[in-house]
Amino acid sequence: MSDFDDASVAARLREEIARQRLSRAGLAQSARLSVSTLEKALSGRRRFTLATIVRLEEALGASLRGSLAAEPAVSPPASMHAPEHMGSYSRPAVRWIEGEYLTLRASFGEDGAVYAYRTVIVWDDAKGHLVFSESDRLDAEFEQGGFVSMPHLSGHTYLMTSEEGQYRMIMLGRATREARMFGLLSTLQVGQGSQLVPVSCPVAFVPLEQIAEPVFGFVGEDAVRFAEYRTVLNTAMGDDFCRLRQ
Known part of the structure; x- marks a missing residue:
């Protein structure tokens, strides 16, 4: 009997990718794997082999094996509640939001295009x-x-990046029946020379399993997925999940 199962390894691997802020392409390269192999294993379309897990553990510097169920019941996680400044949400209450999302936003470089x-x-x-x-x-x-902050007062979800006092925020409204979320992204865009300019745009989060063979990157008007992606992104403002005012 092996000391791991695919679902547990995939869950721990996604957590390490998020914790260490890794790109999948970079992790695959470090672990001497193809990106396709990593993607298929994470999505459940391919079994993890022991050799693959060992390579990933070496690249991550962390263990991916060991059943959570085998851990003593008297050793719960350090905390089951987020800090007060993040909304004091509990782990069971936010399990629904955990997962992978296709993220769509307006292109900063070409009007009408999608990123x-x-x-x-x-x-x-x-x-x-x-x-x-x-x-x-x-x-x-x-x-x-x-x-991720999820305060009860507004019912919104905030994805916050904080680096040396510099912030970037995505504010998402309540999820739809399809578990999709829409809102507004606020960040800095490179302007003339080294100048950084504040910019905001609508954003959409779609559970990745809802999109067959998702396409990432720049999606212009001539792209195959443009109409689909543009329709989804237009929901952010069309259904009043966010507003832009001048």
Whole structure:
């Protein structure tokens, strides 16, 4: 009998990717695996082999094996509730949001175009709250990661990146029946020279399993998935999940 199962390994691997803010392409390269092999294993379309797990553990510097069920019942996670400044949410109450999402936002470079990438949201046992990480971005050097705030007062979800006092925020409204979330992204865009300019745009989070063969990166009007992605993103403002005012 092996000391691991695929679902447990996949869950722990997604958590480590989020915690360490890794891109899947970078992890695959470090572990001497193809990106396709890593993606299929994470999605359950391919079994993890012991050799694959060992390579991933070496690349991560963390163990992916060991059944959670085998741990003593008297050793719960450090905290089952997020800090007060994140909304004091409990782990059981936010399990619904954990997972992988196709993230869509307006392109900053071409009017009407869509920019697509992957966002993973998981619970970090060591930190005692939800964390998120981005991957499959064309501008991989700008991939974001941070903590998730879910206060009861507004009912909104906030994905916050904080680096040396610099913040970037995604504010999402309540999930739809399809578990999709829409809202507004606020960040900094490179302007003239080294100037950084505040910018906001609508954003959409779609559970990745709802999209057959998702396409990431820049999606212009001539792209095959443009009409589908544009329709989804238009829901953010069309259904009043967010507003832009001048």
